[in-house]
Amino acid sequence: MLSDSLGHTAEEVAKAAASQFADDFTIIKWPNVNEKKQVEDVIKEAKIGGSVIFYTLVSPELNRFLEDKADEYGVLRLNILGPALSILEEASNISPSLKPGASRKINGGYFEKIRALDFAVKHDDGRNVASLKDAEIVIIGVSRTSKTPLSVYLAYRGWKVANVPLVYGVDLPKELFQINPNKIFGLIIDAGLLREIREQRLESVGSGKNGYADVSYILKELGFAKEVMLDLGCRIINVTHKAIEETASEILKYYNTMNYEGANHV
Numbered sequence: 001m002l003s004d005s006l007g008h009t010a011e012e013v014a015k016a017a018a019s020q021f022a023d024d025f026t027i028i029k030w031p032n033v034n035e036k037k038q039v040e041d042v043i044k045e046a047k048i049g050g051s052v053i054f055y056t057l058v059s060p061e062l063n064r065f066l067e068d069k070a071d072e073y074g075v076l077r078l079n080i081l082g083p084a085l086s087i088l089e090e091a092s093n094i095s096p097s098l099k100p101g102a103s104r105k106i107n108g109g110y111f112e113k114i115r116a117l118d119f120a121v122k123h124d125d126g127r128n129v130a131s132l133k134d135a136e137i138v139i140i141g142v143s144r145t146s147k148t149p150l151s152v153y154l155a156y157r158g159w160k161v162a163n164v165p166l167v168y169g170v171d172l173p174k175e176l177f178q179i180n181p182n183k184i185f186g187l188i189i190d191a192g193l194l195r196e197i198r199e200q201r202l203e204s205v206g207s208g209k210n211g212y213a214d215v216s217y218i219l220k221e222l223g224f225a226k227e228v229m230l231d232l233g234c235r236i237i238n239v240t241h242k243a244i245e246e247t248a249s250e251i252l253k254y255y256n257t258m259n260y261e262g263a264n265h266v
Contacts (some may be wrong), residue, residue, distance in 0.1 A: 002055040120155035123162030129173040135162040141187030186229035
């Protein structure tokens with residue numbers, strides 16, 4: 001991925017495309033590319049590695065140079081930004097500014113996102129439950145149901161999210177029962193898949209098998225979690241084989257139907 005700015009746009013497109021293939025793709029980002037020498041270096045690396053170049057360059061001169069050089073070296077290329085600029089220019093009859101990094105202009109939405117991310121970090125894994133009422137979304141579930149990644153994903157979109165772990169045999173914070181249940185989302189998962197995820201986690205940290213990955217214990221945990229969720233009257237979401245984006249979309253769809261309003265969420 002080659003960009004004259006940070007490369008987030010090309011990265012998201014590359015990841016979305018790569019996710020549709022069974023084979024793993026290695027994504028290498030080259031940000032802040034503004035000179036022909038840099039462009040040629042990227043093309044040479046791509047040639048050696050048998051890579052495809054996804055690029056977002058606003059300079060017409062650099063674009064032409066990249067296209068000519070990539071064709072010369074026989075490297076496949078995809079202009080992510082060009083077609084979008086062209087069709088908007090045609091529709092509006094206005095020429096684009098062609099300023100690298102224009103999408104990163106600081107605005108109110110940016111600061112909302114930063115505040116939301118800060119909130120998610122401070123309210124991760126059951127911390128600061130005294131201010132749980134300030135969360136727009138509260139995620140609950142047993143260990144390894146992707147509560148933290150989901151919280152961060154939603155926070156990146158501007159939502160104030162907290163997550164609380166449900167631990168079998170451990171009392172829940174009273175604050176959880178003092179907030180509107182329509183703000184709470186319980187995550188459940190297939191016991192067999194959860195066992196696999198936990199075993200992989202134990203292997204990654206160099207720990208042997210223990211009760212944490214035992215199926216009988218997991219079933220007790222999941223049964224306890226479901227009882228809590230039903231007691232709370234919250235929305236229950238099965239995250240088995242579900243991507244973070246899918247779960248987030250389901251949460252926001254339900255949240256919006258309950259007439260909650262968030263400021264400047266994207």
